[in-house]
Amino acid sequence: MSVSSDVREAECGAGPVAAIPVDEGRVVRAGGHLVAVFHLRGGRVRATQARCPHRGGPLVDGLVSDGKLVCPLHGRTFSLDGGEAGPGEVGICTYPARVDSDGIILVTLPTDRSPPARSDGAQDAAAPGAQAAAAPFAG
Numbered sequence: 799m800s801v802s803s804d805v806r807e808a809e810c811g812a813g814p815v816a817a818i819p820v821d822e823g824r825v826v827r828a829g830g831h832l833v834a835v836f837h838l839r840g841g842r843v844r845a846t847q848a849r850c851p852h853r854g855g856p857l858v859d860g861l862v863s864d865g866k867l868v869c870p871l872h873g874r875t876f877s878l879d880g881g882e883a884g885p886g887e888v889g890i891c892t893y894p895a896r897v898d899s900d901g902i903i904l905v906t907l908p909t910d911r912s913p914p915a916r917s918d919g920a921q922d923a924a925a926p927g928a929q930a931a932a933a934p935f936a937g
Contacts, residue, residue, distance in 0.1 A: 806910065812895070812903040815843060823858040829907040833893065834858040836867070836878060844878040845895040845905040851888040 810829035818824050818837035825848050826835055832848040834857045846867065850857055855871030862868075867876045867890075876883050881892040894906040 806908065807906050808909050809904045809906050812845070812905045814901050815841070815897045815903050816901055818903075821862045823860075823862065825856070825858045828905050829909065831907050833905055833907065835895065835903055835905065836862055838862065838865075838878070841897060843895045843897055843903050845893040845903075846876070846878065846881065847891040850874065851890055857890070 808829055812826045812828045812833065812835050813824070815837055818835065820837055820839055823834050823836040826833055834846045834848045836844045836846070836858075838844060846857055848857060849855065850869045850871060852869070852872055852874060855869050857867060857869060857876075859870040860868045861870070862878070865878050867878050868874070869876070874883060874887055876890045878892065881890040883889045896904050898904055
């Protein structure tokens with residue numbers, strides 16, 4: 799599910815694209831959100847919520863291939879373009895992302911700072927995990 803156009807948004811810096819190996823991701827704090835940012839082949843970038851909507855697994859540790867992201871805990875597959883999941887499964891929030899002329903990833907995020915909901919009823923809390931705390935960039 800993409801961020802709705804009726805939500806206030808801001809473009810936030812998420813660090814240099816060169817700091818993320820191709821077909822991998824990093825958790826960054828941008829605009830008050832923890833976001834998983836993925837560097838895809840061809841220099842493309844995608845941004846999603848940081849945690850799986852099922853049980854809060856770290857999406858950044860998932861496998862990335864052919865525009866899909868596989869949760870490392872449960873094997874659920876999500877589209878990196880729109881966040882769609884398999885039939886009967888909850889999708890993920892995706893956010894517009896691009897690389898500027900200086901090689902910096904810019905992510906468009908809602909300014910209300912509300913974290914996405916999870917299907918187990920919990921919130922995608924902004925408590926930093928090991929990767930979030932070690933992330934080399936901040937927004």
